[in-house]
C-alpha cells in the first residue's frame with residue numbers, strides 16, 4: 489500500500505507505539521496522586537511537556553495538553569469570548585480548518601460577529617484586508633500556520649506584528665506545520681497555538697494548546713489539572729506518545745523537509761511533463777514540503793481516487809472531513825477556484841515512508857488513466 493494521506497493522519501512511529509504501550513502497562517498512575525506511583529506519572533508528564541515545548545519553540549509552562557487540535561481551537565474560541573469586556577467579534581482566515589470554522593460560525597447564533605478574512609488566488613492571507621479588519625476592535629484573530637489542503641504557509645510573522653499593533657490576541661493553528669517545519673512560538677510573538685500529535689507520528693486524541701505565559705485564558709474544561717487550564721485526568725499514554733513523536737520530529741525535521749520537498753517537487757515536475765491540463769493549487773506560494781494539491785482537467789476527484797485506490801495508492805480530496813462529501817472545498821472556494829475545478833482536486837501528502845518509487849507509481853497510474861480517457865473519447 490502506498491499511503492499519501494499524511495495530512496489526514498500519519499502512521500504512529502514504532503517508538504511511539506512502544507511508549508504508549510509501556511505507559512499503559514507500567515506507568516498508569518494518576519499524576520495528581522500523592523503516592524510514588526502518581527509522582528512517577530507526574531515526572532513523566534513534566535518530561536513530556538518539555539519535549540512538546542521544544543517542538544513548539546515555547547516554554548514548558550506554556551503547554552496545555554488537550555485531546556487534540558480541535559479541542560485546543562475550541563478553547564481558543566470560547567476563551568476569547570468569555571474574557572471580560574471583549575468586543576463580540578472574531579477574525580479568522582477564510583481557509584482555517586473546517587471544524588474550526590464551524591465552531592466559529594456557531595458563535596453567530598449567540599450574536600458574535602465572525603469575519604472571515606480573504607486569501608489571494610494562491611491561498612495566502614491578504615494582509616491589506618487583515619489590516620483593514622484590525623482597525624475595529626476584536627476579541628481574537630486566528631490564522632493557521634499551514635493549510636491542511638494546499639499546504640500553503642501563511643505569513644505568521646507579519647500577521648503577528650499587525651495583531652500586536654492592534655492589540656488583538658493572535659491564535660495560530662499550527663497542526664499541519666508541527667513536526668514538518670520549525671515552529672517558533674516565542675519568536676513569532678503569537679499568543680496561542682494549537683498542535684496535534686497524530687499529524688507527525690504520534691497517537692490520535694492528544695494535542696496541545698500553547699498559551700503565552702502571563703496570558704489569562706479561560707479553560708474550556710474547568711478543573712484542577714494543567715494548572716487550571718484544562719480539567720480531566722491527563723491522557724498519559726497519549727502524552728507519552730506525543731512526547732516521543734515530538735522528539736523524533738525535531739531530530740528528523742531538517743533532513744525530512746529537504747527529502748520530502750525534493751520528492752514533492754520531482755513529482756510535480758513529472759506530472760507537469762506527462763499530463764495535460766494539470767492545475768497545482770497554491771502554486772507560487774510557500775508551501776509545506778510534503779503537500780501537493782492538484783487537479784487534472786476532466787477527471788473528477790472521485791474517479792481519480794477510486795482508480796488510485798484500486799492500484800493500492802491512498803490519497804484524499806482535500807480535507808479529510810469533507811472527503812466523501814460532494815461539497816467542494818471551502819479552501820479552494822476562498823481562493824476563487826470554480827466549483828467544477830474544485831471537484832477535481834486531489835491531495836497527495838507525503839511522509840517519512842514515502843520514496844521515489846512510490847511517486848513514480850503515482851505518475852504511471854495518473855498517466856495511464858489520462859491516456860485511457862483520451863482513447864475512450866476518440
Ligand SMILES: Cc1ncc(COP(=O)(O)O)c(C=O)c1O
Nearest residue numbers: 556557558585636663664684695
Ligand atoms: C489545520 C488543522 N487544524 C485542526 C485539525 C484537527 O486536529 P485533531 O484531529 O487533533 O482534532 C486538523 C486535522 O485535520 C488540521 O489539519
